[in-house]
Amino acid sequence: MARLPVYLRALHVLAERGVATVSSEELAAAAGVNSAKLRKDLSHLGSYGTRGVGYEVEYLVYQISRELGLTQDWAVAIVGIGNLGRALAGYGGFASRGFRMAALLDAEPGIVGEVIAGLTVEHIDDLETVIKDNGISIAVLAVPAAAAQPVCDRVVTSGVTSILNFAPVVLSVPDGVDVRKVDLSIELQILAFHEQRKAGGPSGVEEEYLEAVEGQ
Amino acid sequence: MARLPVYLRALHVLAERGVATVSSEELAAAAGVNSAKLRKDLSHLGSYGTRGVGYEVEYLVYQISRELGLTQDWAVAIVGIGNLGRALAGYGGFASRGFRMAALLDAEPGIVGEVIAGLTVEHIDDLETVIKDNGISIAVLAVPAAAAQPVCDRVVTSGVTSILNFAPVVLSVPDGVDVRKVDLSIELQILAFHEQRKAGGPSGVEEEYLEAVEGQ
DNA sequence: TCGTGTGAATCGGTTCACAGCA
DNA sequence: TGCTGTGAACCGATTCACACGA
Numbered sequence: 001m002a003r004l005p006v007y008l009r010a011l012h013v014l015a016e017r018g019v020a021t022v023s024s025e026e027l028a029a030a031a032g033v034n035s036a037k038l039r040k041d042l043s044h045l046g047s048y049g050t051r052g053v054g055y056e057v058e059y060l061v062y063q064i065s066r067e068l069g070l071t072q073d074w075a076v077a078i079v080g081i082g083n084l085g086r087a088l089a090g091y092g093g094f095a096s097r098g099f100r101m102a103a104l105l106d107a108e109p110g111i112v113g114e115v116i117a118g119l120t121v122e123h124i125d126d127l128e129t130v131i132k133d134n135g136i137s138i139a140v141l142a143v144p145a146a147a148a149q150p151v152c153d154r155v156v157t158s159g160v161t162s163i164l165n166f167a168p169v170v171l172s173v174p175d176g177v178d179v180r181k182v183d184l185s186i187e188l189q190i191l192a193f194h195e196q197r198k199a200g201g202p203s204g205v206e207e208e209y210l211e212a213v214e215g216q
Numbered sequence: 217m218a219r220l221p222v223y224l225r226a227l228h229v230l231a232e233r234g235v236a237t238v239s240s241e242e243l244a245a246a247a248g249v250n251s252a253k254l255r256k257d258l259s260h261l262g263s264y265g266t267r268g269v270g271y272e273v274e275y276l277v278y279q280i281s282r283e284l285g286l287t288q289d290w291a292v293a294i295v296g297i298g299n300l301g302r303a304l305a306g307y308g309g310f311a312s313r314g315f316r317m318a319a320l321l322d323a324e325p326g327i328v329g330e331v332i333a334g335l336t337v338e339h340i341d342d343l344e345t346v347i348k349d350n351g352i353s354i355a356v357l358a359v360p361a362a363a364a365q366p367v368c369d370r371v372v373t374s375g376v377t378s379i380l381n382f383a384p385v386v387l388s389v390p391d392g393v394d395v396r397k398v399d400l401s402i403e404l405q406i407l408a409f410h411e412q413r414k415a416g417g418p419s420g421v422e423e424e425y426l427e428a429v430e431g432q
Numbered sequence: 433t434c435g436t437g438t439g440a441a442t443c444g445g446t447t448c449a450c451a452g453c454a
Numbered sequence: 455t456g457c458t459g460t461g462a463a464c465c466g467a468t469t470c471a472c473a474c475g476a
């Protein structure tokens with residue numbers, strides 16, 4: 001589930017420090033969750049802990065990696081090589097976790113041909129070919145809002161079944177295609193909401209109903 | 217709550233198209249949620265719809281904006297002006313939603329002094345002064361993982377109470393400080409998990425327990 | 433009549449608390 | 455003894471379904 005990557009990161013840190021064994025209490029603290037939740041999450045994978053002792057770090061890393069599908073190699077394409085696309089292309093955390101940046105695509109002639117992180121940016125006209133030839137099943141969309149749906153349609157037609165969307169639009173996709181959305185503006189708006197509550201609620205309005213609202 | 221920004225975005229699109237009124241059904245479709253959920257969410261803000269008709273777009277935009285605190289001006293600092301920081305600094309969606317990029321900070325001498333989106337990058341040594349002088353209450357951290365906690369401590373000490381963290385670490389902050397985390401690598405890992413399930417589950421293991429797992 | 437607003441039912445996820453095993 | 459694994463209680467959020475009002 002969605003917290004396994006967080007546990008995995010914490011475990012990697014522990015492993016680097018040479019820690020061989022963790023209790024659910026310790027790992028939960030490192031991951032920022034409570035220990036009962038962590039144990040329940042891990043129990044879904046199987047019974048990989050030892051009662052009275054804890055979990056063996058290396059073994060748990062392997063089990064979680066396998067569960068998440070990180071023991072295989074995923075070819076990823078990034079479409080849209082603006083600042084955000086570049087940030088993603090250059091982010092080291094991907095390669096070390098089973099992800100391989102296999103293609104960068106952009107529509108801008110000034111950007112096509114540029115070499116970023118060892119990859120040459122290709123023209124978006126070649127999108128279909130590039131995706132099929134590289135066996136890409138995951139696409140990252142870092143394109144302008146107006147381009148997002150058309151590009152989405154094209155990558156889906158080419159065989160992509162998982163999309164990470166940074167454009168501020170709700171994409172529509174066929175069944176069987178997963179979309180995750182990261183919207184930087186929405187994150188800020190949620191912070192502003194909390195910030196405002198700290199400052200005393202919306203100006204000039206009763207605050208009662210505010211109690212009913214919000215979690216994370 | 218966390219979906220209001222999504223509704224707001226959809227409403228802005230409708231307003232631009234000149235739509236005066238929407239039903240919960242239509243707005244829910246545009247926002248990608250179901251209509252009962254949308255109505256329940258909106259009812260927390262008050263009774264702003266008309267039975268038999270729907271919601272007046274402009275009025276609802278205003279009410280949601282006020283609820284989210286977007287009718288006031290929030291000064292935001294971005295710390296870490298790599299590709300990601302630049303992408304954030306240049307993202308137009310902020311300014312139009314009550315957010316004002318008030319400061320850019322970096323540790324790299326080659327970057328300090330650079331002008332991005334009309335702002336001069338300042339040195340991180342001046343962080344405390346810059347935050348206090350500009351009345352900044354929201355900070356965006358786009359720094360390397362190792363720098364995140366120290367920078368976080370400094371912005372909190374300077375008076376920041378909301379943090380949007382892009383570094384892949386769990387930040388620890390005092391009570392009263394909100395942290396939201398965006399982790400690009402985790403998003404991809406979650407996609408990989410789903411992708412793997414489509415392909416038939418983790419190699420060599422029974423799939424039964426997989427049924428118990430995962431939502432979005 | 434039509435669509436909002438909302439009790440009531442439902443669902444899923446979190447937390448509690450302890451039985452069971454190393 | 456100490457900590458995992460898990461049934462049971464709990465809690466919030468989602469969905470259903472319809473009364474109510476424009």
